[in-house]
Amino acid sequence: MDDKGKELLELLGVSKTFHVRAGGRRARLSAVDAVSLSVRQGRTLGIVGESGCGKSTLARVIVGLHLTDDGEMIFDGKQVLTHRRRSTDEFKQMQMVFQDPSSALNPRATISESIGFPLQVQGASKAAIDERVATVMSDVGLPASYASRYPHQLSGGQRQRVNIARALALQPKLVVLDEAVSALDKSIQAQVLNLLTDLQEEYGLTYVFISHDLNVVRYISDDVAVMYLGQVVERGSAQELYDNPKHPYTQLLLSSVPTLDPTESTRDEPIDDSSTKDSEIPSPIDPPSGCRFRTRCPFAMDICAELAPAQIHLGEGRSVACHLYSESEVQAVPA
């Protein structure tokens, strides 16, 4: 497929703010701030970050459940208007798998009704719906006898398969997976991840995989973007990012991943000196000035409080937003 490798989805400067009530006052919560990303066809982009970094909001923005305040989105070469409600055709191209297998399924609908609903909305005939539901159920490994069952009769892993089946019902090109395996046991996670990679190969799907679990993201992603407080702080291929993290936040994240190998453990020499820095994520309602990470950064400088760092492109899809690096440095350092 010579289509593989071309950019399927491009986000340019996408922003989303919510208006909330904080302590009696009305405030603006900056959930996603000028995010620029791209995903290549047939590949998986992993997005990692802590809770509250805006990953889920970004997922919903991509798929059209939230309208953006700013920014552009180009999908499959065509611009998608993100500040307005999507058209039915546009919805068909991008689907989402949700985190909680239980609340993502209507408890009063059978499995085949849940999976068939998107097709019903798009106006397919009953025969076409039944056929497609049967196909997609066998794709995800659910026996046909489950079609008339209710969600409460299925296990968590099976419910998540139903969610995946529903996302695939309309044959989308892009599937956004918002913490799709986080609510499952480790062994089931493995099965579902393998199912996802199989489906990707079979149907040439493009994934945006959002998770806070670094191991899972590493397992499934080709490229990774790291988010902090609504901004992308680093991007690159999974291999490079995990082997050679450049942004201090990425380094902090990777050092805190529990590992089975005692020689790799950094437990006894933590990177962040918690006596002088905040170890809590600041609130997105009132983010720190300049670089949002500076309150937790062990390398913070004066300029970090004054100026927000721009994305510095280090070549081959790698970029980092940090004052420690500059464009001129890039030329000096050998690739």
Added chain:
Amino acid sequence: MTQVPVLLDKNFGAGTTAADRAEADRRRDEWNAARTSEQSRSFWSATFRRFLSNRVGVVAAVIVLLLVLGAIFAPWITSADPLLGKPTERLQNLGASGHLLGTDEQGRDMLARVLYGGRLSLLAGFVPTLGAALIGTTIGVTAGILRGVVGTALMRTMDMLYAFPAILLAIAVGASLGPGLTNTIIAVTIVFIPPVARVAESATRRVVVQEFVEAARLSGAGRLRVARSQVLPNVLNDVIVYASSLVGVAMIIAASLSFLGLGSAPPAPEWGYMLNSLRGMVSVAPLVAIVPGFFIFLTSVAFNLASDALREAMDSRL
């Protein structure tokens, strides 16, 4: 890449290759086929089975059923005339010949009056409940989905009506509309709409934030479609349970309105009216005088117990 460990578990030893998974699926299908008890069971049949296991609920439901059947088949149960009586036979006691429940102060057969009156009272119980359920659910679901100014306006209007004590509001509406069964039904419906709307609105708010509603929007469905197909079935649970407990209350309010002369006009054998007219005869024929009150009491308690049992049956983890 780290090796992901494979555990044998209720996924039948499914491994990481497609062949392993196919084998696991085959094993799972076999297991499912062997477990005949785990058949696909619809929500209502499962609820029905649970309801049947609740003895109090079943007895209450049977009593309700008997009362309804008695009211419908009154002409076949007794040949006595509920509206015309022989004054020479007035105030006969229970069990008198030809009059199982005695006669009232005008000599009319009490059994006939109770059975025929049951039609009026049961109508006055069911119709307002049904009407309030339909209208109240519409208001509540609309307010819960739209929220904002519209939702607030709707719910605060409901609150204004809800602030009145039910019986006073019913009397006020009933008095302004005038006597008659239809006006009673309208009055009671109006009294019941606000509480049903409140139940529906709070259930809607709970359902609307669930992820399956977001997932439904992802298929391109408009808000109305999402409301009808995803939100409404989940809200109806709560509404049905609440509304079924209102039937008994409706009957009591209708009986109270009749008692005050605002309901069915005489000689219609509405139970509340009968209670009023026999009130003065308590010292003369006490057992006969309490007959209509007993039936009001019986119907109301039976409905309440049946609706409690229904709530339990519907509540089991779904």
